[in-house]
Amino acid sequence: MIPVGEAYWLPVIFIALMGLAFLLYAVLDGYDLGVGILLPHDEESQRDMMIASIGPFWDANETWLVLGVGLLLIAFPSAHSQILFHLYLPVTLMLGGLILRGVAFDFRAKVPPHDKRMWDWAFKGGSLLATLSQGYMLGLFVMGFEQSPAAHAFALLSAVCVTAGYCFIGAGWLVMKTEGELQRRAARWARIGLWMTTLGIAAVSVVNPLTSANVFAKWFSGPFALLLLLIPLVCFFAVLVADRYLAQFPFADDFGCWIPFVAAMVIFVLSFAALGYSFFPYVVPGRLTIWEAASATESLWFILYGAMIVLPAIIFYTLYAYRVFWGKTRQLTYY
């Protein structure tokens, strides 16, 4: 049953806020996880530079995950327990990965030189483990936590796809923030990442409506079917632009170094919007709607008042921080 009044739209606002938090997480921590996965084993100076490029940001980026999970916990407590019950082991692995890479970032700069290499491996391995687990969890979520070999196979596909996506956006970030040999290398990584991401998205887009009649109906028979066609079209356009740009890289005067990163953002936003549209109003696909899972309206109001004041401030000072560190990452004096 769908309620009316504030009991109807408060959960809608909160699912939108939560979606925003997870989307920002995927874009922001996505690029720094991607940079971690891409760390090369041969060139130490490139590793230093890559890590320096994400240095001032990764902490705040990871906070969006805490906010996303926090909003799930605050606004939809029963969904929070159901989802995390099904994801117990992948969550543990993801947390292990995030812990490893988070601390490796600091340890590598402070330990004796011979230990530094080990922490670089921990950084790369931790980033990869966290990313694979996130993709796997996304896959299980999309399949409604179904316990079948097919569902797990889909989750594996999703894990690879998310990893490719993070590598792509991470490489896009490096094309934007670095110069010289590393930048050219990043452009090659970006192109591979781009194609793997595209294949992954295409596979998910085919499998998802085929396995769920509900999703199929939403995309192909609704009144907005034509309008919805814009999502794959714009997505395809972004892929095309990024591919053409990367194929002809480098350009004089570093022309358009932001293009791959922005294209990646566009693809992330659209894929995320498509997923969101497919499942709304379910917070646990096929089982629990946002209205069934929502917490007391008193609690939602209390947090919404605060969020309306604090969120703009967060966005403001996040933009300020990005402005402070605008432009190319500088070698050795990163500050």
Place this chain on the structure above:
Amino acid sequence: MLDTFLLSRIQFAANISFHILFPSITIALCWFLFYFRVQYNRTGDEVWMRCYRFWVKIFALSFALGVVSGITMSFQFGTNWPGYMETVGNIAGPLLGYEVLTAFFLEATFLGIMLFGINRVSPRMHTLATFLVAVGTSLSAFWILALNSWMHTPAGFEMRDGVAFPLSWWQIIFNPSMPYRVTHMLLASGLTAAFLIAGISAYRLLKGDHKPAPRLALKVAVYAAAVLIPLQVLVGDMHGLNTLEHQPAKIAAMEAIWETTEGAPFTVFALPDEIDRLNRFALEIPGAASFILTHDWRGEVKGLNEFTDHPPVAPVFYSFRLMVGMGMLMWLVAWSFSWMLLKKKTLPTWALRSLVAMSFSGWIAILAGWYVTEIGRQPYLVSGVLKSHDAVTSVASGNVGLSLMIYLTLYAVLLTAYIRTLFVMARKSVLVDRGEDMVTLQERHNPLTQTGDVAGSAEKTGAAL
């Protein structure tokens, strides 16, 4: 075979114990950094900036460990304690939400500017960034302790169909034990950071560091500890009286008072026996417990016999004694060494050695204190509202055992690496001599150019402090 309940409790205890180590340093360390930065702005004396430079690196490392172990916490509620959010989610959710919104983003974002932005922003902005990170860490402590206090002394809510609904957010946040717990924890963090700064600085002096920075940092830290410790004892006493009023069973367990007594003795040491419900080998001061708790030598103190559900006695009893003992030791050290510093300006080698030994004394006191208060709340998760046993997950015990093993291994490795790295950093800074430390004007105004905080530039520029 351990069941899911016990494994989940061990896992939660392991996670939160590991986590609290780092905030207990960073909450106060950032205020020390702010003090260093302001002193530098005020006096222009380089030595303050060198203190900042050295300690900001340790802050960054501790902060990173705090962040990653904190993320684990936010998942634990759902993975292991679903009953907690299902019962009191309407209260706990918003308080956790406010912590994320008002504190986490603030500290994480301005930390970037604080660590890497000094060449890119004005000195005033950099000072402000340091201030905001300090505010963020303290705010974070405020919200989480408000929630924790509510779990001890719940107020401002009503139960409908087994679910807690908020009535007054003011009463929820400013619940009876909150002011005492927040103050007690902030002071504890101050002491933890002070003894860490004193210990590492003493280590540098012992390793032959003749620069003025470690001497100054040591002085600031020892004096700070000398001021904080009597305050802490006072607040601790008030906190205890508040607990007596709201959670008498916890006090009875802390003092191992089995039967309600008038003129109850203070048990200095004993082996509490849960089965026969008595203390073996007790060393007692007659009437002292009544005096401390009721300020009357013959006052009546409620015993454990009054409560059907009371916490396990031995762990609460021992932890309390460990915390108090550590506090007394800190008091002795802080005051006697302050006196020496005032009289003679330096400390003898044995005093420096004791400070090195005391580097992590704050951790011991804080963990012991938290064990007292948390085990003292059992068998309840939320006093009188929800029992721990009713909140646990139905995940198979094998999975919980596996995740527990992963966490424990990770934590053991990280704790070893952390402590080792602190001393490695201290030794590295000894090798840097002063002349090299102030090469160019630009670097003079840029405390982080040579820190090597990222990318190990320390080896290349040859300077760590």
